[in-house]
Amino acid sequence: MKLYERFADKGYHTSIATTFGIDFGAYENIVLPRVRGAGCRNNMVIADRRMLTHALGGAGLPRQAGRLYTASGARTERLFHPKLFLQIGRKGGRLIIGSANLTAAGLAGNLELVTMIKCGTEDSGAQRLVAQAWHYLSGMADPAAPMLPAQQEWMLARAAWLRHAVPATEPVTLGDGTQAGLLVADRQSGIGTRLAALIDEPVKRLIVISPYWDEELAALSALQTALNPQETALLIDPKTNQFPPEAIKALARTGLYERDGFADGRFIHAKALIAETASADHLLIGSANCTRAALGTAAMAGHNEEAGLYRRLPADSAVATLNLTKLLDENKRISPEEIPPLDYNDDLAFDALSDSHPGTFSLHGDTLVWRPAAHVTEPASYPIELLGSSGETLNVDVEHIESAKGKLRYRIDIDDQLPAFARPLGKDTFSPAIITVIDVLEAAIRETHSGKTESALAQLDGETEASLTLLEVLDVLEKIENPEAGSPGDGISIPKVGHQPDGQNGPQHRTLNYEDFIAGRRTHQAGPLLHNTLGGSDVSIVRGFLNRIVGLKTLTVAPEDEDDEAIFKASFDLGDETDNAEAAMASGEEFDTKPPPTSRPEPDEGDNRQRSKQRKATQEQIITAVTNFSKRIDLKQEGGSLSPRDFLRLRAMLMILCAASWKGTDTGKDNQKGRTALQVLPVEGDSRTSWPYVIGRLLFKIFGGTNPAIRQLTLDSEHDQIPADLIECWATCFWCLQACLAAPLSQSERAKIARHVIPLANKTYRSTQLTKEELLAPTITDVMDGMSAQYAERLGIAPEAIARAHRTLCDSLSSEGNAVFGR
Template identity: 45%
Template sequence: MKLYERFGEPGYHTSIITTFGVDFDAYENIALARLRGAGCTNNILITDGRMLTHALGGASLPPEWAGRHYTVSGVTNAGVFHPKLVFQIGRKGGRLIVASANMTASGLAGNLEIAGLHTCTVEASDDQRVVSAAWRFLQRFLDRRQSAIAHQLDWMIARAGWLRDAPAPDDQPADADVSLMTTGGAVGIARQFLRRIDQPVERLIAVSPYWDPDLTALSVLSAALGAPPIALVIDTDNGLFPRDALQVLPNAQAYSLKALTDGRFAHAKILIAETAEADHVLFGSANCTMAALGADTWAGNNEEACTYRRLPPGALVKALRISALLASPTSVADIRAHAVEEPLPLPELAAANPGKFEARYDVLTWWPPALPFAEQARIELLTVAGGVLAATLTPYEGGDPSMRRYRITGTEERPAFARLRMADGTQSPPAVIAHLDLVRDALRERRTMHAETATQRLADETEEGLWLLEALDILENAEAAQQAAPVTKTAPDTPTPTQDEKPGQMLAYDQFIAGRKLRSDASAIGASSLSGSELSLVRGFLNRILDLERTTPASEEVGNNALLASFNRGDETSDGDGGIEQGGEFNTVPDEEPPPSIDERRLRRAQAHTTRAQIVQAVEQFNSRIAKAATGGRVTSIDVLRLRAMIMVVCAAGSSRDEIGNDGKGRKETSLQVLPLSGDENWPRLLGRVLFAFFGGNDPAIRHVLIDDEHRDVPADLLETWATCLCAVQICLAMARRHKAHAGLQKPFALLEERVYRLIGLRRDELEGTGTGAVFERLTGRFAERLGLVSKEVTDRHAATVKTMFAGT
């Protein structure tokens, strides 16, 4: 097989790939690009820890997407971390590729390698047991202390319940024709292999690029099998085979691979024990060395993974097309003398390891290496291009002694790497920083047709409309359908400076506001509670059309009753659902000359009436949804996003005219504006009802908004919604002051204004800051004039309200 072509096959949402050495350019442009293109967005790369340091220190081009589109982990063990697995999981099954190839350009497309494919469904089978065994093996190397990796694993299991319920790897029958043989237990791979051979071996075929200098592992196998003839299939020209050691194995004969290599490096590792009834085959990552295979009383010190297969006699020799070369032995004289390669500086690389790093928004977590220099080292944050960020790291006190946490300030740019600057001025190689929110954002399953259509419309549209609420519903339902099981938190959350809160809590809004930590600078990295959700696309649309895109007591009861009476229309749309089914929505039709005919005017009025009824129905449905969520004590960030969308839809539909369809003189308006200024279905009253649903009543819904305590401050998406609410209530107040028909609403709107500003609980710097202020300003500029208002009047009232709130502070 061409290994790299397999990465582009669909059906899997998760991949875990292991390798000894890594070439990030090859992984990202050959493997990752194909994986993501096929819908496999949850990707983890595991490599030998020293080789990871080696690659990041300059042996490879630096990664562009590590810690953002995928996570990368380094493993350090007594020998080397050497398995080459491609583990992929989907809802309907999984597959495992056991190979000899590293995740390098030569491994993927240059060397002569071997790979075996195991594909399974949700039904029990031998291959499913192999996939399950691989999952058990891989979990040993996945550090759940790192929140990004823990989230990736939980996300995978939530979408592959069959893997969680699959038979345990220990259930692999001893006589199975296929199984996975790995290190990590008391029995090495060699002993596992030998136990499967139940007949006299007529010939042992060994293919390997690397060998013990004295062929110890091969001698152990030969003795255990009764010294059968041994065929050593080698590259006779590369100088890697210890030809002088052949004298200890008189039953061994060398055969040249030259006819098959065509100049390529032969990197495949295969053992074939031929018996009269079957061929017992072992292939994968293990070279024919003691470190990889072990012996009777020693399991080896590498981490390896191989496939065992029981095949019909001669099947693999035929498949590999090596029958002809096995007929022509090579003399020892024709084998190039053994040239001892300069070993990789593994001890030096281990000593240069800067540790592991993870960022959760503006909190950096560092797991320092157990090395003396780490105590005095200073952390430097780097960009993707390798430049040093002018950021300040403020340490948190206390907490788990195995890790250190820092607050990142002074930059809005997300660091890609971290390195250590020593007291003597020297520096360590960089390490990848895994960003929890960015990794979470990268996780997507293939969308349904409806979700894809909604996504495309969010990318193409430039105007609000009922379609926006429909798109929000579609994406929310599609995301809910993907949740086959709840995703549980297993990793520690972002700590407080005193480490005195439980991790993973969902806090009610008032509780969150009371306990949040103040930001000390305006350039801190912002967070979104929609991170990892398809609903972030709706937020992105709303920010795009506002040009805000960034990758972003008793007295109360009286007031509540007055507000409720003011915003209650007392009637309902008779068939709002029917109108939605008919497909009516905001159609952007510019006014044209000559003036429309009488029939055209009638049609437009009918269309406007239908769309108006749909908006009224949407408001009622929104209010019912929020009331139900508040009663259940669980108002989500999606509900808050829906509030923002609902407000913008009503504002976009608002008109400065008292009656829609009046084509007399006046302000020129578009067919989007179907809500009149007067009448029962006027836009100020509808806006008031939307706002009252969230901020009104004795137990307002905002108090039941739940925020993950991973956020150190109000998430950016909530701030954008609160700014939208502030702007909406100021627009309503301005209209009530200007329009005589709404003069009676001035007091209710003033009461609502007070509640909105008080309940959102923002500080003065947040109310006047660039983030909230920019949203307020853009909304005012977008809607004030088209609603017959003056922008300055709206913004001045907001500024005055804030000043009054904080007078004397």
């Protein structure tokens, strides 16, 4: 196969790639664009920790690591050498295993050998091998690596079959009737020993392909002792000086074969063992060279982490399948005297690379977290240097906040350029470490839309208003994300990491109620990166849709992802609506964002009656939706917990009400003028349907009474600031309350509204527990200004009145010296 072509195969949302050495340019230019283009957006790279440090200390720094994928060192002190590429999707998985590193040579230059196993959601031999590979990789993943455990949980949440799949412990039977087994290194017995145990009949010929050999050919000798082949054939490239010619003289019935023109110009990096017997060919393809460290011997299990796929194939098929027949011809045989002496050129100081590894860094909002490596002593004494994506030093203030539980937290000032790397400075010399930018990565990790999701989102396509369709879309998206949930609203995004079963703890977070969360949080910061609770979820698209209605850009998108952002903007085009979109499209009408004004005939009395009937039906639907939302909140309160998603739904509901409201009443001759078909809630008249009352009742459910719903809001302690999606919700609530007070009401109605809404507004502002500075910061006022731009005119309200009233209330509450407000 052409390996790079396989990366473009569709059907997978997650990939985990392992490698010994890494070339970031090769991964980011060959692998990443293809997998992401195929919809695989949750991508992880696990490399040998020392080789990762070596790569970061060189000139070829990554440009997308920590933003579009994670790159971390393996959780082992042994040399980490397997080359696995595991992909997981909702309907199955795939394992590519072989000899290729994530380097330019491995992916496009060397002569490599790889093989592939695919499975579906049903139990099968192939599925058990894929599950075994996942079980092995989950043990190699560092739980302290930023986002890596959460990425794995995100994967499992979207691949229920993998949670229940049974990992293979011995060779399995595949769909074609052949046997296969995944052999990974362990500390009990070497891969070579376990391969030999699978071969239960005399071996006619043992064929070994390996670019590297140990000096005494100890691994080869051990294989020959275990298998006792009648003949051994070694395929080598004598020009590489990687074979010990003197050692072969001690081995009987062993021949050397050279490439002699085969794939000239390409380094043979492939590794394979073929044991031919009378009834079968036993093939092992993988990462293991024919060395004591990789394959082990009878007396020792090997020193490396390795992985290979064993296949039991029909007799005399492997050599032909691998195109080795001509290479193993007697004419290709050479003598040891023709081979130059062994000359290892290993100049990497692994101990020094271990010492120069500083640990891991992550950035969430404006909080930088450093988890120092175990060998770093007195980490708080090291100043932190931040670097840009090209390795240039950034002039950024880094303020140490606290040190606790094996990590240090810093606050940094972020301008337009995000830091890409961090390096401690001091008595020791450290290589730069990748900064995992949590907010950007969460936005990048989103699943390609399924057919159901596309159908749900298609309902928003072309929408210019927050309509009841939004609530339907939220229900569908949450159910798709978590089909096992008992009720809508329990969907998942990037999950948080809890206790690790073996005592190794990764990032751990507690769930706090809003009161406790506020007690320990930092003042909310504005800037290009804001915490939010919806990362990695399609539900975040609804948040984006709401923000675009009010003129805000929400999700942080890496520069390389701008095409995706353009797609989303196109999906949620904010052009004017049409009363009958289906008929318009059927007739071939084209829609512009700003269509030219057209003259319409005056509606007759029959048209007015029909419009009134339609508005009445829509009005009832909206009132029912508000009632159902209140019942939903009651059920969540009984369960003792509301999530930020419930408050995204609150924000959507409020914007639906604003879109459905207007400044007039349903009485009088001109009640049809100046309003769209969606505007069905009058400013006054019937307290059941007038929008100030409807909005007031809805917000009273959340903030009023003796048991306001906000008390049951729970947040993850990983956020040290109020998440941006909640800030946007609070701002929407503030605007709606001020709109109720500024509505063009009759004097009597104004007095009634003020009597109820003024105390509710005071309590709402206090309940959010924002400081005066936060309440008047752009994170709040930009949302309120956007609401005014979208809705103030149709509601008959002056935007200046909203802004002035908001500031006045903030000043009033602040001057009271309330024990909660202004904390």
